[in-house]
Amino acid sequence: xxxxxxxxxxxxxxxxxxxxxxxxxxxxxxxxxxxxxxxxxxxxxxxxxxxxxxxxxxxxxxxxxxxxxxxxxxxxxxxxxxxxxxxxxxxxxxxxxxxxxxxxxxxxxxxxxxxxxxxxxxxxxxxxxxxxxxxxxxxxxxxxxxxxxxxxxxxxxxxxxxxxxxxxxxxxxxxxxxxxxxxxxxxxxxxxxxxxxxxxxxxxxxxxxxxxxxxxxxxxxxxxxxxxxxxxxxxxxxxxxxxxxxxxxxxxxxxxxxxxxxxxxxxxxxxxxxxxxxxxxxxxxxxxxxxxxxxxxxxxxxxxxxxxxxx
Amino acid sequence: xxxxxxxxxxxxxxxxxxxxxxxxxxxxxxxxxxxxxxxxxxxxxxxxxxxxxxxxxxxxxxxxxxxxxxxxxxxxxxxxxxxxxxxxxxxxxxxxxxxxxxxxxxxxxxxxxxxxxxxxxxxxxxxxxxxxxxxxxxxxxxxxxxxxxxxxxxxxxxxxxxxxxxxxxxxxxxxxxxxxxxxxxxxxxxxxxxxxxxxxxxxxxxxxxxxxxxxxxxxxxxxxxxxxxxxxxxxxxxxxxxxxxxxxxxxxxxxxxxxxxxxxxxxxxxxxxxxxxxxxxxxxxxxxxxxxxxxx
Numbered sequence: 001x002x003x004x005x006x007x008x009x010x011x012x013x014x015x016x017x018x019x020x021x022x023x024x025x026x027x028x029x030x031x032x033x034x035x036x037x038x039x040x041x042x043x044x045x046x047x048x049x050x051x052x053x054x055x056x057x058x059x060x061x062x063x064x065x066x067x068x069x070x071x072x073x074x075x076x077x078x079x080x081x082x083x084x085x086x087x088x089x090x091x092x093x094x095x096x097x098x099x100x101x102x103x104x105x106x107x108x109x110x111x112x113x114x115x116x117x118x119x120x121x122x123x124x125x126x127x128x129x130x131x132x133x134x135x136x137x138x139x140x141x142x143x144x145x146x147x148x149x150x151x152x153x154x155x156x157x158x159x160x161x162x163x164x165x166x167x168x169x170x171x172x173x174x175x176x177x178x179x180x181x182x183x184x185x186x187x188x189x190x191x192x193x194x195x196x197x198x199x200x201x202x203x204x205x206x207x208x209x210x211x212x213x214x215x216x217x218x219x220x221x222x223x224x225x226x227x228x229x230x231x232x233x234x235x236x237x238x239x240x241x242x243x244x245x246x247x248x249x250x251x252x253x254x255x256x257x258x259x260x261x262x263x264x265x266x267x268x269x270x271x272x273x274x275x276x277x278x279x280x281x282x283x284x285x286x287x288x289x290x291x292x293x294x295x296x297x298x299x300x301x302x303x304x305x306x307x308x309x310x311x
Numbered sequence: 312x313x314x315x316x317x318x319x320x321x322x323x324x325x326x327x328x329x330x331x332x333x334x335x336x337x338x339x340x341x342x343x344x345x346x347x348x349x350x351x352x353x354x355x356x357x358x359x360x361x362x363x364x365x366x367x368x369x370x371x372x373x374x375x376x377x378x379x380x381x382x383x384x385x386x387x388x389x390x391x392x393x394x395x396x397x398x399x400x401x402x403x404x405x406x407x408x409x410x411x412x413x414x415x416x417x418x419x420x421x422x423x424x425x426x427x428x429x430x431x432x433x434x435x436x437x438x439x440x441x442x443x444x445x446x447x448x449x450x451x452x453x454x455x456x457x458x459x460x461x462x463x464x465x466x467x468x469x470x471x472x473x474x475x476x477x478x479x480x481x482x483x484x485x486x487x488x489x490x491x492x493x494x495x496x497x498x499x500x501x502x503x504x505x506x507x508x509x510x511x512x513x514x515x516x517x518x519x520x521x522x523x524x525x526x527x528x529x530x531x532x533x534x535x536x537x538x539x540x541x542x543x544x545x546x547x548x549x550x551x552x553x554x555x556x557x558x559x560x561x562x563x564x565x566x567x568x569x570x571x572x573x574x575x576x577x578x579x580x581x582x583x584x585x586x587x588x589x590x591x592x593x594x595x596x597x598x599x600x601x602x603x604x605x606x607x
Contacts, residue, residue: 051605089342104326
C-alpha cells in the first residue's frame with residue numbers, strides 16, 4: 001500500500017492557488033519535502049494531517065481517505081510542529097502523556113508510553129523537569145517524543161532542527177537516523193535545510209508555486225542533471241578546454257588548472273585523456289561531480305536572484 | 312528481566328473517542344492552576360468562607376438546640392439551612408458571596424489556561440492530535456467550569472451534606488431535596504456563563520492585565536453602575552446589566568421561587584440576555600480558534 005496516493009489535488013485560499021493539480025504517489029520510506037515559502041508545503045502538510053479539505057481531487061494517506069477519514073488519519077500520523085507548541089507549567093512526562101491522551105490512548109497506556117519514548121529520545125533524566133527549564137534542543141526532542149507516543153506509522157517532521165546549534169542539530173539528526181533505521185517508520189521531513197534532507201531522506205519532493213516540480217530519489221534527481229566531472233590537469237590548459245568544448249562538453253573553468261565539465265550523453269571518460277594528450281596536457285585529477293541538493297533545488301525552482309526579481 | 316530503554320518499543324492498543332480527551336484537558340488545566348502559589352492564596356481566600364460556615368454549622372448543630380432556635384442562630388451568621396419562601400437559600404447566598412473570589416481567580420486563570428495557548432503557540436500542539444476544535448473548546452469550557460465549581464457548587468453541597476449529617480437524621484436531606492438541586496442549577500448557570508465569557512475574552516486578550524481589567528469591569532463596575540441607575544431612575548430593569556444578578560435570577564428559574572411576577576419576568580429577561588451573550592461569545596470563540604494555523 002502506498003504511503004501517499006493523491007490525485008489532481010488542488011486547494012486555493014481566495015484567489016491564491018496554494019496547491020495546483022498535485023498528483024503524488026509515495027512509497028513508505030523517508031521523504032524530504034522541500035520548497036520555498038509559499039510553495040504549498042504547509043497546505044500539503046495540512047492535507048496530510050487531515051486538517052484541510054481539498055477543493056478538488058482526492059486520494060488516500062496510509063489507506064485513509066483524505067476527505068472522509070481525517071481523525072482516523074491523525075491516529076496514524078505523528079506530527080512534530082515547527083513552533084515551540086508546549087504547555088507551560090507541565091513537566092516533560094506530563095506533556096508527553098497529555099499528547100497520548102489527546103491521541104485517544106487510555107491514560108495509563110499514555111503515561112507508561114510517555115516514559116518509554118522519553119527514555120528513547122534521551123530525556124529520561126529530565127522527565128520530571130518543567131518545560132520552562134528545557135533547552136531548545138531538548139524541546140525539539142520532547143516534541144519528537146510527543147509525536148511518537150502513540151506509535152504512529154508516519155511521522156511528519158516540520159523543521160525538526162530549527163533553531164538548534166550545530167551540535168544540537170547533529171544530535172537530532174543522529175536520533176532521527178537511528179529512529180528510521182530501527183523502526184522502519186515512514187518519515188516526511190519538511191525543511192529548508194537541504195543538508196538534513198540529503199542526510200536523512202531517500203526520496204525528495206520539490207514543490208514550487210503549488211506544483212510538484214521534481215519527485216524522485218535523491219540519486220535519480222542528481223543523475224537527471226546530466227554527467228558532470230571535475231577535472232584537473234598540467235600543461236596547456238587553454239588548448240585542452242577548447243578541445244573539450246569542440247567535442248560538445250560544456251566547460252566552466254574554476255581555477256588555473258581546474259574546471260567543471262558537463263558532457264553529452266554517451267561520453268566515455270577515456271575521451272578526456274585522448275583530448276588532453278592531443279592538447280599537450282596531462283590529466284592529474286578526474287572525478288564525477290555529484291550535484292548537491294541545493295544546486296538541484298535552485299536549478300528546478302530558479303536561482304535566488306531570479307526569484308527575487310519575480311517578487 | 313531488565314527493561315530495555317535504549318531501543319524503540321511499539322505500542323498496540325485501540326484509540327478511544329476524542330471526547331474523552333476533553334477530560335485530559337480539564338486535568339491538565341487544574342494542574343496548571345494548582346501549581347501556582349498565587350492561586351493557592353486566592354483559593355485559600357475562597358475556602359476561608361467555606362470553613363467559616365462549616366465551623367458555624369458544626370458548632371450550632373453540636374449545641375443541639377430546638378430546630379427553630381438552631382435556624383435563628385444560623386441566621387445570625389447570615390446563613391439559613393432551610394428553604395426561604397421568595398428568597399434564595401443560605402447555600403445560594405453562600406455561592407453569591409463567593410463571587411468576588413471567583414472573579415479574582417478567573418481573572419488570573421484566563422491568561423494561564425487559555426491566553427497562553429494563543430500567546431505561546433500551544434494551540435497547534437492540541438489541534439494536531441486526534442482532537443479538533445470542538446473538543447478543544449469543550450475541554451477548556453469544562454476546565455473553567457471545574458474551577459468555578461470548586462469554589463461554589465462543591466463547597467455549597469458539602470455544607471448541605473454537613474448540616475444533614477450533624478443533625479443526625481436523613482430527614483433533612485429528604486425533606487429539602489430541592490436545595491441541592493437548586494445549588495446544582497445555579498452552579499451550572501455560573502459555570503456555563505462564566506466559562507464561555509472567560510474563555511472567549513482570554514482567547515482574544517491573552518495577557519493577564521487586559522483580561523483582569525475587562526473582567527473586573529464586567530463584574531465590579533457593572534454592578535456598581537446597576538445600583539446607581541436603579542437608585543436614580545427607579546427602573547428595576549436596570550438590574551439586568553449586572554451579570555451576577557442575571558446569573559442568580561436564571562439559577563432561581565429552576566424552581567420558580569420569586570417574590571413577585573415582576574421578578575419572574577426579570578428572570579426570563581436575564582435568561583434571554585445571558586443566552587444571547589453566551590451564544591455570541593461562543594461564535595466569536597469558534598472563529599478565534601479557527602483562525603489559528605496548526606501548520607505555520
